[in-house]
Amino acid sequence: MRETLLRVATLAMIAGSTLFGQNLVGSWQGSLAGPEGRPPLRLVIKISREADEKLKAVLYSIDQGGQGLTASAITQQGASLKVSVAAIGGEYQGKLNPEGDGLAGTWTQGGPAQALNLVKPTPETAWTIPEPPPPLKAMPLDAKPVFDVATIKPSRPDSRGSSLLVGRGGTNLFTTTNMSLKELIVFAYGLHTRQVSGGPAWVENDRFDITGKPDLAGSPSVLQLQAMVQKLLVERFQLTFHKESKELSVYALTVAKTGLKMSKTESGGGNLPGFGGRGPGSIAVRNSNMADFAGFLQSRIVDRPVVDRTALPDRYDFTLKWTPDVNQPPAPGPPPAAAGLDVDAPPDLFAAFQQQLGLKLEATKAPVEVMVVDKVEKPSEN
Numbered sequence: 154m155r156e157t158l159l160r161v162a163t164l165a166m167i168a169g170s171t172l173f174g175q176n177l178v179g180s181w182q183g184s185l186a187g188p189e190g191r192p193p194l195r196l197v198i199k200i201s202r203e204a205d206e207k208l209k210a211v212l213y214s215i216d217q218g219g220q221g222l223t224a225s226a227i228t229q230q231g232a233s234l235k236v237s238v239a240a241i242g243g244e245y246q247g248k249l250n251p252e253g254d255g256l257a258g259t260w261t262q263g264g265p266a267q268a269l270n271l272v273k274p275t276p277e278t279a280w281t282i283p284e285p286p287p288p289l290k291a292m293p294l295d296a297k298p299v300f301d302v303a304t305i306k307p308s309r310p311d312s313r314g315s316s317l318l319v320g321r322g323g324t325n326l327f328t329t330t331n332m333s334l335k336e337l338i339v340f341a342y343g344l345h346t347r348q349v350s351g352g353p354a355w356v357e358n359d360r361f362d363i364t365g366k367p368d369l370a371g372s373p374s375v376l377q378l379q380a381m382v383q384k385l386l387v388e389r390f391q392l393t394f395h396k397e398s399k400e401l402s403v404y405a406l407t408v409a410k411t412g413l414k415m416s417k418t419e420s421g422g423g424n425l426p427g428f429g430g431r432g433p434g435s436i437a438v439r440n441s442n443m444a445d446f447a448g449f450l451q452s453r454i455v456d457r458p459v460v461d462r463t464a465l466p467d468r469y470d471f472t473l474k475w476t477p478d479v480n481q482p483p484a485p486g487p488p489p490a491a492a493g494l495d496v497d498a499p500p501d502l503f504a505a506f507q508q509q510l511g512l513k514l515e516a517t518k519a520p521v522e523v524m525v526v527d528k529v530e531k532p533s534e535n
Contacts (some may be wrong), residue, residue, distance in 0.1 A: 177208065179199075182198075182274055182279070186267060196215070210223075212236070215283060234249065239416070247270075289324075292372055299368055300327070304364045308362050315329070315332045328365075335356050337361075341379050342383065348524060390531070396524055404514045405514070407463055416469060427439035434477045438471050440468050443461050472509075473506070475505035502514070
């Protein structure tokens with residue numbers, strides 16, 4: 154009798170799991186509260202079942218375009234669902250209601266969790282997902298683009314954070330917000346801030362919003378984009394400089410003995426990588442090779458230049474989470490909350506590299522190029 158009861162219980166558990174799995178398949182939609190003063194964002198998660206019975210999820214933020222983001226992981230335990238999207242450092246956790254037509258849950262993307270309740274819509278109530286703009290073709294690598302039109306304006310005094318973007322609205326428009334000239338130099342010449350010296354105080358203190366339209370169609374590579382910004386700095390800021398070689402403390406980026414733990418970029422991401430700050434100690438990386446990643450690390454995360462010694466040729470998508478050191482520059486994103494003891498906090502940056510990425514940051518010394526600013530002027534009129 155006991156054996157029979159156990160078998161019945163096991164069958165009931167299997168049936169319940171299958172039922173929940175069937176209920177989860179389909180479209181789910183809900184609104185996420187936007188930043189203060191802005192409308193909410195409508196999100197759609199489409200869940201399907203693969204031939205091997207594994208669940209697959211694609212996330213759409215339909216007020217930010219129709220480009221779908223494939224979940225890096227989706228797990229279901231009974232009525233509980235977890236969907237992780239490594240490309241943007243986001244995670245949804247929800248619980249299915251008994252009727253099977255609603256999920257009560259939260260969305261987390263670097264900062265505190267936000268309420269996000271999803272419903273399974275009818276054909277009449279389903280939101281229309283807009284057609285995404287066609288991907289930009291890559292600009293020929295031998296092209297020499299320049300900015301056909303460029304505007305430079307002082308940033309608003311109340312601006313928070315900073316950004317450098319290419320491709321808004323399906324174009325190849327280049328924009329920066331709230332960036333100093335020193336930050337622009339660091340990006341344009343692939344340097345760490347310690348590799349730039351000289352110039353008046355406003356080089357670091359004054360901040361600018363820039364919009365530039367390349368004279369050629371297509372998505373530029375990082376090197377082409379840097380060359381365009383270099384020309385802009387010379388022409389509009391009258392930047393002149395000389396270079397010197399100097400031995401500095403650096404970090405060497407290598408592959409750890411445990412081997413890589415990153416996922417290669419699945420679809421063609423064009424010439425450019427994407428780096429997004431998800432709050433202090435959290436970044437989401439898309440379509441990046443290791444040379445680009447090393448450049449981002451030295452410009453925004455660590456306190457010294459980074460030398461890429463991985464010899465990895467591919468591009469990767471991943472999210473990195475760590476507990477920032479008090480002496481370490483914070484990742485781009487909202488300011489940190491009040492510090493406190495958290496036993497579940499992620500590891501420090503160096504341990505996170507090995508545990509989450511299979512990479513290693515090692516302190517060493519190496520000769521590097523240093524830029525000395527000889528002359529610079531505030532930008533010319535637009």
